Structures are given as C-alpha cells and as structure tokens.
Amino acid sequence: xxxxxxxxxxxxxxxxxxxxxxxxxxxxxxxxxxxxxxxxxxxxxxxxxxxxxxxxxxxxxxxxxxxxxxxxxxxxxxxxxxxxxxxxxxxxxxxxxxxxxxxxxxxxxxxxxxxxx
Amino acid sequence: xxxxxxxxxxxxxxxxxxxxxxxxxxxxxxxxxxxxxxxxxxxxxxxxxxxxxxxxxxxxxxxxxxxxxxxxxxxxxxxxxxxxxxxxxxxxxxxxxxxxxxxxxx
Numbered sequence: 001x002x003x004x005x006x007x008x009x010x011x012x013x014x015x016x017x018x019x020x021x022x023x024x025x026x027x028x029x030x031x032x033x034x035x036x037x038x039x040x041x042x043x044x045x046x047x048x049x050x051x052x053x054x055x056x057x058x059x060x061x062x063x064x065x066x067x068x069x070x071x072x073x074x075x076x077x078x079x080x081x082x083x084x085x086x087x088x089x090x091x092x093x094x095x096x097x098x099x100x101x102x103x104x105x106x107x108x109x110x111x112x113x114x115x116x117x
Numbered sequence: 118x119x120x121x122x123x124x125x126x127x128x129x130x131x132x133x134x135x136x137x138x139x140x141x142x143x144x145x146x147x148x149x150x151x152x153x154x155x156x157x158x159x160x161x162x163x164x165x166x167x168x169x170x171x172x173x174x175x176x177x178x179x180x181x182x183x184x185x186x187x188x189x190x191x192x193x194x195x196x197x198x199x200x201x202x203x204x205x206x207x208x209x210x211x212x213x214x215x216x217x218x219x220x221x222x223x
Contacts, residue, residue: 034211038158043121043203043213091158105165106150106211111158 003027004096006109013084014117021079021112023094029074030096035067038091038111047092050077084116120144123204123214130221136191138217140204143185151178151189152203154216160203163189194221 003026013019023033031052036044048069049057056069066088068080077096081088093111121142130136140149151163164171164178166187171178175194180187191198199221204214 041215043215044205044211045213046210049210093158093160095160106152106162108152108160108162111160113158 004030004094004107004109006094006112008112009110010113010115012115012117015085016083019081019084019114021081021092021094021114023077023079023096023109025075025096025098025107028096028098030077030098031074033071033077033094033096035069035077035079036093036095038093044093047079052077081114084114086116089114089116119215120212121204121206121214123202123217125217126215127218128220130194130219132195132221132223134194134221136194136198136219136221138189138202138204138219140187140189140214141185142187142204142206142212144206144208144212146206146208148207149180149187150205150207150211151187152205154201154203156200163202191219194219196221196223 005024005026007022011019033050035047037047038044046059047062050069050071052071052074058064071077091111091113094109095106124139149166153161153163166178166180175192177190201216201218203216205211
C-alpha cells in the first residue's frame with residue numbers, strides 16, 4: 001500500500017531554536033498533504049493544508065510565521081516550527097491522500113513528537 | 118458540543134470478547150473514516166465508509182447515514198488490538214473524534 005514517511009520521529013530542542021519535520025510520500029505523488037497537531041489524549045487538529053507548488057492554507061488560529069510549511073516537490077512537505085517554545089511541544093503528524101487510487105483512503109506518517117525544553 | 122462524539126472513551130476487554138465502538142456525528146458528510154492509533158502515535162486507516170457495511174478480517178464497520186451513526190466492531194479481540202480507535206468524518210475537511218482507548222487483556 002501507499003506509504004508516507006515522517007522524520008524525525010522524536011526531537012528534543014531548546015527554547016528559541018527551529019525544528020524541521022519532513023513528510024514524504026514514498027511510492028506515490030502527493031500534491032496535497034495535511035499537517036495535524038495532537039495534544040495528549042486529545043483529537044487531531046488540522047493545522048494546515050500543504051499544496052505542492054503553492055502556499056499552504058492555514059487553519060484559523062495557526063500562526064503562519066510560526067509554523068512554516070514548504071511543499072517543494074510532489075513527494076515532500078516540510079513543517080518548520082520556528083523559535084520553538086515549550087508550548088509548542090506536541091505530537092505532529094502528516095497525512096497524504098493518494099488521489100491516484102481514487103479510494104479516498106488516508107495515509108499517515110508515523111508522527112513526530114516534539115519536546116521543547 | 119463536539120461535531121463527532123465517540124463512545125465509550127475507554128474500554129477494557131478480555132481476549133476473545135466482541136468489542137463495539139460507537140461514533141455519532143452532527144454534520145452532513147461525504148465519508149466517514151475509522152482509524153487506529155498505536156501507542157507510539159502512528160495512525161493506520163482501517164475503513165472509509167459512505168454507506169452500508171465493510172469487513173476486513175476481524176473488523177467490521179457499519180454506518181447509518183440517516184441516523185448519523187457508525188459502529189466499529191472487533192470480533193475475537195486480541196491484545197494486539199489494544200490501541201486508540203478514532204472516528205473521523207469528512208464534510209470537506211476531516212473532523213476527528215477524541216478516540217476510544219481500547220485495552221485487551223490476555
């Protein structure tokens with residue numbers, strides 16, 4: 001089946017640094033990828049929709065300058081948490097639909113657990 | 118009130134038991150998804166439904182569009198089924214339920 005790979009799976013950083021998370025579609029082209037955030041024991045929250053070759057669409061309340069999204073190729077989207085603070089500590093996960101399959105099935109990355117000290 | 122409600126929030130079962138997890142939603146949808154989130158955080162798509170019933174191995178998912186309700190059943194549950202099961206509906210963007218944490222004991 002289609003595979004979406006996310007890296008790193010976990011990262012610890014100091015407050016004020018920037019962290020980049022990558023989301024790759026390994027065996028299909030993903031013109032659209034979704035970035036979610038999940039706090040402990042809560043549901044996933046859509047942060048932004050990443051579109052290849054164009055600007056990402058951010059959900060209300062998500063700071064564009066804080067969470068930079070780049071979708072430079074058909075297989076890679078990156079989320080950069082800039083000037084990270086402890087409140088940014090969370091689980092971040094991406095998903096990519098494989099439109100070619102025309103099934104609407106969802107494919108998720110493994111997720112990235114960010115801890116900001 | 119959440120647009121997607123799941124019940125129960127937590128569920129424990131003995132190996133071999135029949136499990137039912139329910140999902141109710143309040144919006145019009147084009148599809149409903151059942152997802153499984155493992156303890157490490159990774160998410161696997163189990164089913165996508167727009168009507169009727171689907172079966173995959175020991176898992177069965179049903180949906181009643183008129184009643185805005187879906188159920189996920191696990192037959193002959195096993196400890197490896199222990200995970201969080203998430204219902205997500207798609208009017209346009211996905212709306213997620215808070216999940217049902219299932220623990221199956223040997």
